[in-house]
Amino acid sequence: xxxxxxxxxxxxxxxxxxxxxxxxxxxxxxxxxxxxxxxxxxxxxxxxxxxxxxxxxxxxxxxxxxxxxxxxxxxxxxxxxxxxxxxxxxxxxxxxxxxxxxxxxxxxxxxxxxxxxxxxxxxxxxxxxxxxxxxxxxxxxxxxxxxxxxxxxxxxxxxxxxxxxxxxxxxxxxxxxxxxxxxxxxxxxxxxxxxxxxxxxxxxxxxxxxxxxxxxxxxxxxxxxxxxxxxxxxxxxxxxxxxxxxxxxxxxxxxxxxxxxxxxxxxxxxxxxxxxxxxxxxxxxxxxxxxxxxxxxxxxxxxxxxxxxxxxxxxxxxxxxxx
Amino acid sequence: xxxxxxxxxxxxxxxxxxxxxxxxxxxxxxxxxxxxxxxxxxxxxxxxxxxxxxxxxxxxxxxxxxxxxxxxxxxxxxxxxxxxxxxxxxxxxxxxxxxxxxxxxxxxxxxxxxxxxxxxxxxxxxxxxxxxxxxxxxxxxxxxxxxxxxxxxxxxxxxxxxxxxxxxxxxxxxxxxxxxxxxxxxxxxxxxxxxxxxxxxxxxxxxxxxxxxxxxxxxxxxxxxxxxxxxxxxxxxxxxxxxxxxxxxxxxxxxxxxxxxxxxxxxxxxxxxxxxxxxxxxxxxxxxxxxx
Numbered sequence: 001x002x003x004x005x006x007x008x009x010x011x012x013x014x015x016x017x018x019x020x021x022x023x024x025x026x027x028x029x030x031x032x033x034x035x036x037x038x039x040x041x042x043x044x045x046x047x048x049x050x051x052x053x054x055x056x057x058x059x060x061x062x063x064x065x066x067x068x069x070x071x072x073x074x075x076x077x078x079x080x081x082x083x084x085x086x087x088x089x090x091x092x093x094x095x096x097x098x099x100x101x102x103x104x105x106x107x108x109x110x111x112x113x114x115x116x117x118x119x120x121x122x123x124x125x126x127x128x129x130x131x132x133x134x135x136x137x138x139x140x141x142x143x144x145x146x147x148x149x150x151x152x153x154x155x156x157x158x159x160x161x162x163x164x165x166x167x168x169x170x171x172x173x174x175x176x177x178x179x180x181x182x183x184x185x186x187x188x189x190x191x192x193x194x195x196x197x198x199x200x201x202x203x204x205x206x207x208x209x210x211x212x213x214x215x216x217x218x219x220x221x222x223x224x225x226x227x228x229x230x231x232x233x234x235x236x237x238x239x240x241x242x243x244x245x246x247x248x249x250x251x252x253x254x255x256x257x258x259x260x261x262x263x264x265x266x267x268x269x270x271x272x273x274x275x276x277x278x279x280x281x282x283x284x285x286x287x288x289x290x291x292x293x294x295x296x297x298x299x300x301x302x303x304x305x306x307x308x309x310x311x312x313x314x315x316x317x318x319x320x321x322x323x
Numbered sequence: 324x325x326x327x328x329x330x331x332x333x334x335x336x337x338x339x340x341x342x343x344x345x346x347x348x349x350x351x352x353x354x355x356x357x358x359x360x361x362x363x364x365x366x367x368x369x370x371x372x373x374x375x376x377x378x379x380x381x382x383x384x385x386x387x388x389x390x391x392x393x394x395x396x397x398x399x400x401x402x403x404x405x406x407x408x409x410x411x412x413x414x415x416x417x418x419x420x421x422x423x424x425x426x427x428x429x430x431x432x433x434x435x436x437x438x439x440x441x442x443x444x445x446x447x448x449x450x451x452x453x454x455x456x457x458x459x460x461x462x463x464x465x466x467x468x469x470x471x472x473x474x475x476x477x478x479x480x481x482x483x484x485x486x487x488x489x490x491x492x493x494x495x496x497x498x499x500x501x502x503x504x505x506x507x508x509x510x511x512x513x514x515x516x517x518x519x520x521x522x523x524x525x526x527x528x529x530x531x532x533x534x535x536x537x538x539x540x541x542x543x544x545x546x547x548x549x550x551x552x553x554x555x556x557x558x559x560x561x562x563x564x565x566x567x568x569x570x571x572x573x574x575x576x577x578x579x580x581x582x583x584x585x586x587x588x589x590x591x592x593x594x595x596x597x598x599x600x601x602x603x604x605x606x607x608x609x610x611x612x613x614x615x
């Protein structure tokens with residue numbers, strides 16, 4: 001997996017600076033898109049893919065960097081979306097509603113982790129799916145608040161125009177990316193990777209594993225709820241199936257396709273997965289069939305995802321060139 | 324009181340279907356440790372195949388056999404094409420989870436495209452009701468319970484008395500050592516998958532008989548079947564029957580006392596309490612990998 005380097009070594013800082021430059025250029029490019037793209041629907045799809053990128057980044061923290069099996073995506077997204085929508089319908093301003101969703105999402109993630117802290121690996125994963133299912137059933141059943149299976153609609157937009165919404169979302173993604181970069185490159189990130197590589201060794205080195213997993217899980221949950229909270233005002237309609245299995249498949253696929261445990265992989269995966277079926281103009285059911293097939297193919301043939309593949313190729317080239 | 328007695332008896336039939344759905348997973352996941360998220364799709368495929376064959380005019384028994392065979396074939400294909408190539412990966416378990424999750428979504432949506440979203444039910448000759456002094460049972464429910472009982476007795480004998488069962492346990496415990504002493508490891512795994520998928524298929528056929536089948540049937544049982552295997556503890560195949568009956572009755576009684584919409588939530592809460600209080604499951608079975 002990722003090599004362990006002293007984050008303060010000069011060689012590493014040089015490479016880091018290059019990475020920041022590339023990343024800044026990438027976000028500059030994303031922000032410049034509305035200058036070229038004026039089609040409202042295309043901008044909407046681009047905005048949607050940015051939100052999915054945020055959700056995928058959130059999932060990547062636990063599954064990619066901490067080596068946990070966190071499958072609560074659908075629950076956290078639905079939680080954020082419904083909190084935001086319900087508050088917006090009670091005429092709370094959208095930014096405040098989103099903040100409340102993030103806090104609520106983090107609180108629920110904390111509760112989920114504390115309940116299941118004793119479980120590891122697949123058992124933890126299964127428990128988080130069960131938690132997501134409980135959230136879905138509560139949303140479906142508490143129809144006085146959530147309007148049940150009929151769903152919610154008629155709340156405020158994120159901003160007034162599609163262009164400003166898109167730009168706001170680029171900013172949101174940049175903020176979440178910065179947060180991930182800073183966390184992953186900090187000593188916290190180093191310990192996360194230590195836990196991922198060998199949990200028992202990390203414990204024996206005195207790393208409080210559960211505490212770090214708790215922090216990572218709550219941060220990841222908060223980010224995914226943040227994505228959900230952005231999703232509601234963009235889609236303008238939400239229903240309980242937002243917490244269904246398909247969003248789990250979609251997010252897992254984004255992380256796996258782009259490359260789990262890398263910073264930019266999930267973003268690449270999210271953009272590819274949301275935009276490609278749109279360009280191919282596929283029906284929804286066919287889209288899910290393709291998602292499923294892609295997930296199978298990626299895991300079978302491209303274990304590191306696109307970015308993992310590219311990095312491996314680059315490394316070989318560097319080694320051949322004697323660098 | 325009569326209401327609760329009625330709910331308990333229909334809960335037993337529901338539990339019998341759950342038990343069939345999870346029994347194969349008890350071998351595949353409980354013993355081999357393979358996470359097959361496409362396992363319950365076998366139920367839907369078997370039921371749809373049985374309904375299609377029956378609609379074409381085939382007799383009831385033939386339709387059931389065809390359904391079970393369809394599921395068994397799907398199980399074999401799943402193992403051969405999607406699970407075996409992953410065994411050499413470092414993160415084999417998680418990779419299998421993702422691949423079978425993808426497969427599950429593919430099967431579900433292909434079925435939606437081919438069959439439509441309309442639920443269908445399996446019309447069988449098992450009509451009629453049995454009145455037990457106020458508590459009414461339908462014949463198909465009684466047959467379901469009887470079949471579940473037969474299947475679990477057979478599974479118990481198969482895993483404890485027969486050579487095949489011993490080969491399965493040996494393969495699950497240590498595939499390399501099993502191969503060394505001459506057990507055809509690959510074939511044993513393949514047959515275990517076929518049997519597991521066929522049993523799930525049988526459960527799906529009964530589900531289509533008593534309730535109805537649509538493209539989401541597989542997804543409905545997915546989490547539940549894993550929950551049952553985890554609850555009963557690894558390798559504890561008879562435990563799956565007990566846990567299934569417990570959850571079936573919980574669901575049925577919750578539906579009778581409160582409202583049908585709270586049924587699933589009650590089941591999930593029972594699971595969460597159990598997995599937190601006893602992560603190792605209700606009972607370590609005799610068939611665990613650690614002790615044969």
